[in-house]
Amino acid sequence: MESETLLLGQTISFNADPFDAPPDDALVWRRRGGVLVRAGRIEAVAEAAALIDAHPHAARVNCGDHILAAGFVDCHNHYSQTRIVASWGERLIDWLNRYTFPEEMRFADPAHAAAVASDYLDLLTANGTTAAATYCTIHPESVDALFSAAEARGMAITAGKVMMDRNAPAGLCDDAQSGFDQSKALIDRWSGRGRLAYAVTPRFAPTSSETQLAAAGALWAEHPDLSMQTHLSEQVEEIDWVRQLFPDDEDYLAVYQRHGLCGPGAIMGHSIHLTARETAALAETGAAVAHCPTSNTFIGSGLCDVAGLKAAGVEVGLATDTGGGSSFSMLATMKAAYEVAQLRGRALHPAQLFWLATAGSARAMRRPAIGRLAPGAAADIIALDPAATPVLAQRTARAKDIFDILFALVILGDDRAISETWIAGHPTKGCYA
Structure with a gap:
């Protein structure tokens, strides 16, 4: 026995x-x-x-x-940004160019990736976070390092190689074919191994060409039980940029829908400035939203309407979004979620905050065992x-x-x-x- x-x-x-x-x-x-x-x-x-x-x-x-x-379950963060947490703000695109992209370049080095992966998992467990969905970098080495460390600890980690083939430094760009092939190889190597799960990970629409978005959609269609994680409607400047890049699509979410990147298992980070059509489509398709309140206030993105999304039937989980988010603590993230909701005229109940930080995030990640x-x-x-x-x-x-x-x-x-x-x-x- x-x-x-x-x-x-x-x-x-x-x-x-x-x-x-x-x-x-x-x-x-x-x-x-x-x-x-x-x-x-x-x-x-x-x-x-x-x-x-x-x-x-x-x-x-x-x-x-x-x-x-x-x-606690953190349904959206960037392990590769662990060492740039608490970097002085600016707006989203400036922040990516000034801090994120230079740091992510370093993950071509397996030793650096392994060191950061260990630090990241230590920070999670110290703060009571036992499972997470996280973004790696374009480098397969970054995925191997994280999954190896998580497997050794027996942790339930969902992660994926970032796919981006434009509007980023040359050293951080793959192409549609290599992004597909490398992601597929990582799925074959890691997905379902122990408590690990792979997520198809196009960073966000502006950093992927039409060809790459289609490739990401095709990869997810080949492996429909996986998660797919990306970013949606974080800042108004970003939405304007998407409108310029994809002028024939009705809105930001429509870009993902057209490429087969919206449905059960899709984790849409942020989702602050949504149209009524986008909110209805998220609910109808079964996609989930990762609410990132410390990041949204730290970078000045806006106030996500969690109560409105839940009332519309959208699954919502809670996320630190470190390193754009300012804390690895889900308690601090719950506090920020409460404050954001207050600014929107709704006081979230303590039970609702704990739900978002546990079962809500697990549902967003399609991981019912956590x-x-x-x-x-x-x-x-x-x-x-x-x-x-x-x-x-x-x-x-x-x-x-x-x-x-x-x-x-x-x-x-x-x-x-x-x-x-x-x-x-x-x-x-x-x-x-």
């Missing part, structure tokens, strides 16, 4: 999407709860006393008053300490309910509030050894 581990503490889980059901009812809180883990999977989530009685021989890990939750504290899900779990810092301790000591505590963690928490991160049942910090 496989050995069992029983994690004890407060637990939070979901029985419904809190955008579709009353948030207070969608989140399930157990003051004295437990999570039974076996062979990297969650076997049960229930009251602690019942689990102890039913599994008396399970190894016990007592987390006290810490809150056990599904690990982002849930539920039987059958991967044992990617975090423990949140509501008294991790003096300001958190004094605030949560007077909290009136679990939602008050969760909201305080969102607004005041950082990596210090992540007391443990388990990847497939294995602790990464050793706090409860």
Whole structure:
């Protein structure tokens, strides 16, 4: 019989999407709860006393008053930009030219790619992020480095080689054929290996020719179970540029639709300045939006209408978009999502924020085994300490309910509030050894 581990503490889980059901009812809180883990999977989530009685021989890990939750899922970031996080702003295209492209040139060197991949995964787990969808560079070496490091850690990582054949430095351009061939070889080498998943990754419409967009669409059509990730309607200048490059298309999303790059498994980063037609098309086709609030405010892009997208039937996940985003912390990203929603006239409930950062992102990535504290899900779990810092301790000591505590963690928490991160049942910090 496989050995069992029983994690004890407060637990939070979901029985419904809190955008579709009353948030207070969608989140399930157990003051004295437990999570039974076996062979990297969650076997049960229930009251602690019942689990102890039913599994008396399970190894016990007592987390006290810490809150056990599904690990965070970041559905859009750029691992290759790890070392340029917090670079002084400017607008999107200027930022790409000044910081991103010079840094991405370095990923032709496998040693550099491997070092950054290790740093990136360390930063994820330190902040309680147990799964992510990320962009590599045009270099196959960048994909190999990331997947090798993620495989060694047992992490659920979705990633892909960026495809771009124009409007970028020569050293960062492939061509339609090489982009297709290299991506296909990487799919054959990595997709479905362990907990790894490949995403077809045309960077965004302005950096791909018609021929390359068609090639990306053909590649995705050959592998329809994969994800496809790109950027959509991040800044108004970008939208104007797309209109100039593709004058015969009705709007930005129509460019992707025409090339077979919109549908279930499509993760559209940002999606701020959408037309009514684009919003309806996202919902109709089953494409998802990655909401990147720290990036959108840091680079001055705009305020994504998360509540409006959800009301229209669009799947939405939460994302750091590092390094354009300003933090690797999903708590900080939830805080920014709350503030952006406030500026749009809607206060997101704490349950909705935690949903976006876990199950919402997992749905966007089409990875049902992650982002849930539920039987059958991967044992990617975090423990949140509501008294991790003096300001958190004094605030949560007077909290009136679990939602008050969760909201305080969102607004005041950082990596210090992540007391443990388990990847497939294995602790990464050793706090409860």
